[in-house]
Amino acid sequence: MDLRDSKSRLILIVVALGAALVVAVASCSGGGGDDDTSRGAGTSESAPEDDGAGEPQDEETPEGDENSDEPAQALAEVTGEESITLTVTRAEREAGGFLTIEGTLRNDGSEMWFASAWAGQEEELAENGFSMAGASLVVPEEGKRYLILRDTTGRCLCTGFGNGIEAGATVSWFAQFPEPEAGSTQVNFQVGNMPPATIEIR
Structure with missing residues (x-):
């Protein structure tokens, strides 16, 4: 190669x-x-x-x-007693045979508001002080008046407001009553010297 x-x-x-x-x-x-x-x-x-x-x-x-x-829708609202506005936001029948009513109280006055008379005239409820203890329900369809429920010691099944409601304040409340008859659909809620609040119940 x-x-x-x-x-x-x-x-x-x-x-x-x-x-x-x-x-x-x-x-x-x-x-x-x-x-x-x-x-x-x-x-x-x-x-x-x-x-x-x-x-x-x-x-x-x-x-x-x-x-x-x-906000909860108002079922009824009334004003009285030194610029106090009472609003009802719930009224329902509950298991156990009672009616629960709830709402708010607003103090539009210029001073703290206190009303011991709201405890009602019953001696048994006197110890509840400023509370919803004296509230009642009138059922026009039945012609009956229902008083608030209470325990064996006289304590109401309701809200107490202590020493009062401050000016400009809004507080929540509840109250329980015996359940009206099944066919009743309207009640008048009243406490103290406030005007009656007419509400529908379920």
């Missing part, structure tokens, strides 16, 4: 190796591009899933807050 043939073969080997390297580099570049694309697709798919999961939670939270902030 002469020197000219050896050089020719060497050139062919170098060209072949160069071509192989070019093919290998191209293959690596293509694979890297595919990996990047697949990773990008995975990221874009996961983002909408997170957003979708968050949307219902954002919608539910405000609804719950709005419901909890809604």
Whole structure:
């Protein structure tokens, strides 16, 4: 073999190796591009899933807050006794054969208000002091008057107001009575010298 043939073969080997390297580099570049694309697709798919999961939670939270902030609807409201406003917000029959009435008292006067006479004229209820103990229900459909329920010690099943209601203050109250007859749907709630409050019961 002469020197000219050896050089020719060497050139062919170098060209072949160069071509192989070019093919290998191209293959690596293509694979890297595919990996990047697949990773990008995975990221874009996961983002909408997170957003979708968050949307219902954002919608539910405000609804719950709005419901909890809604004031109770007044069933009846009367004003008397030194600018005192009595509001009834609930009147429902309860299991056990009694009627629960709830509401608020607002003192629109300029001084603290105290009324021991609200305990009623019954000697048994005198120890209740300033409270709803003297409240009563008149049921026109029955021609009956119901007095407030009390325990064996004479404590009324009702709210007590302690030393009084401060000027500008609004306080909550409740009172429980024997349940009127099933067919009765309207009662007149009265306490102290306040005007009667006519309310519908369920």
